[in-house]
Amino acid sequence: MVNIGNEASQIRYFCTAGYGMEQFVIDEVTKKLAAHDIERLQGKVLFSSSAHISLVKELKSAERLFLLMKRDSPLKLSAHANPARVASVLKSTLIGDLQSWTSAEVTWRRLQGVVGDKKKEESKCEEQRKVEEENVCGEDNEGDIPIMKKRRMMDCEDEYVYTGDDQDKTRPQANRHCSGPLSFRISCKCSGSVSRHLSVQEVSKVLGTSLSGQLGWKVDLRNPQIEITVYLRDDHCLLGIPLTRLPLANRRYIKTTGLRSTVAWAMGELAQIQSGSLVLDPMCGVGTILIEAAQEHKLACFLGLDIDDRQLHKASENVAFAELRDRMHFLKASSTHMPLPNASVDTVVCDLPFGKKFGTKTDMAASLPLILAEMERVLRVGGSLVLLLSPQLSCLLKKLLTPPQTGTQEAANQEGVQDVTSTPTQGKEPSIGLMTESCLPLSSLKHQTSLRLSLGTIDGLLHKYIKTHA
Structure with a gap:
């Protein structure tokens, strides 16, 4: 049940999210915050909620959280507009209504605990x-x-002022009062036609000068009380105030980071872990996926396997730091020979290593059939398998799990699978046909969904399968 805070009126927020993570954000704000008026943009989700700000700051799927100041249509600029004209349109569009700025300031102060009862x-x-x-x-x-x-x-x-510490708590500071002018800075991200007329530095200068003149705010680039973030694109304009100093993706309960925490959380959500379940990660690394799942699912147990002593040591430190020792354990074991009985695990989640950091793609491609066979063996009937792979390994996975068919459309006939084979890749990959020629399909794993996610410089494919029979 959503905990409604003192700010009972609806507040408009927006979150940034990695490409492919937008739907996870929408599902989470709907479930946890009873959000409505949800709008999805590429890499962003806008929503309204009356939930307490402490709950809003606990979102797991979002990268950053903002108080939405303004959502506008893209700037209308002619190809030959001079800089003065662009600056005028910019000020008129973004700062034309001063009432909205003062209203946003009041809301921001209230959210940060500056103005209390x-x-x-x-x-x-x-x-x-x-x-x-x-x-x-x-x-x-x-x-x-x-x-x-x-x-x-x-x-x-x-008065209490927002200091932007790691925990986002307010601290009393003498001689700084709410009635005084705010110190601020502007962070700007431009793309499209605006970026061809003005640089981000010029946009920031135009807006900063206007705010100083009309609202009396003072520019402070090093330690401002408030930061204004501006997104200017050809499809939308957004202005927001960050509500946390650090990204939401920076988890306070993880000591050593591994996989991006938002993606790790999404893997646990996609698996739909049930109370009392045993969740296995056969290549756990530092344990990020299991820790994220354990934070969300308090009545499940978790087991991680890895063959690297250093990774297991870091995973143990992370578990101790997160205070999860009673529900999470680790074993040194190979993912191709797991020391577990048949059908003993309810859920398997795994980020299969790929890229230069984890060795050659050829090695993982050669091991994938054996790893899949072991995952299928230990998974109980009805259990879920969630895997994160590179586009190249996804092609191999698709071939391994597709029953033999005749005709040229055998791969395309797999229901619900997105086409990942057409994605251009750099470098030469090992021949999938040679590696899988003698491998039998693991027909007990039925495909549920596949999603493409951004992992920064590269993309990953997230797959979910259900084991249908022994």
């Missing part, structure tokens, strides 16, 4: 004053009571 603050001051008076009287210092009263009243006038 006055009665609560007055009550707090009264309690502090009584404590001081009692302490003074107890020490027979009655003559100092007026001085103590005055000092406590002055202390209570200090």
Whole structure:
């Protein structure tokens, strides 16, 4: 059930997300925040919610969280517009309505705890004053009571300001009041026609000068109270205020990072882990996928296998750091020879290593049939298998799990599978036909879905299968 905070009115947010992760964000804000008016853009999700800000900041699938200040159509610029004209259109579009800026400032201050309930603050001051008076009287210092009263009243006038620390908590700072002008800086990302007329530095300067002149805000590039983020594209304009200093993807409960935490979380969600389940990662690395799943599914147990002692050591440190030792264990074992009984695992999740960091693609391609056979063996009937692979390994997986058919459309007939074979790749790959010629299809694994996700400089394919029979 969604916990509605003091800010009971609906607040408009937007999140950034990696390519392919947008639907996970939509599902999460709908489920956890009772969000509505959801709009999906490439790499971003806009939504409204009255959930408490502490819940909004706990989103697992999003990269960054913003208070939405303005959502506008793209700037209309002619091909021959001069810089002065572009600057004028920019100011008119983004800062034309000053009321929206002051309203956004009030909402931002409230979300950060800057403006609190006055009665609560007055009550707090009264309690502090009584404590001081009692302490003074107890020490027979009655003559100092007026001085103590005055000092406590002055202390209570200090406002709370957002300091942007790792935990995003507010700290009291003397001599900085809500009534004073904000210090700010602008972060701008441009693409398309706007970037051909003005650089991001010029856009930031135009907006910064206008805000300083019209709102009295002061530019501070090093330690501002507030940051304005601007996204200018040919399909939309967005202005927002970041609500956390660090990205949401930076998990406070993970010591050593491995796979991107948002993608690791998505793998656990796609697996649909049930209470009481045993979840296996046969190539666990530092344990990121299991830790993300364990944070979300409190009544499941988790087991990680790996053949690298260093990875297992880091995984153990991560588990201890996340305080999950009672539900998560690790074993040194090969993914091609797992020390587990048949049909003993409810869910298998695995990021199969690929790329230069983890050895050659040829090695993984040669091992994939054996790894799949072991995963299928230990998985119980009805259990789910979720794999993250490169586009090249995805082609091999598709061939391994496709029953022999006649005709040229055998691969295309697999229901629900996206076409990943047509993706251009760099470098030469080993011949899939030679590697899989003698491999029998693992027909007990039925395909459910495939998704393409951005992993930064490369893409990955996320696949889900269900084991249908022994």
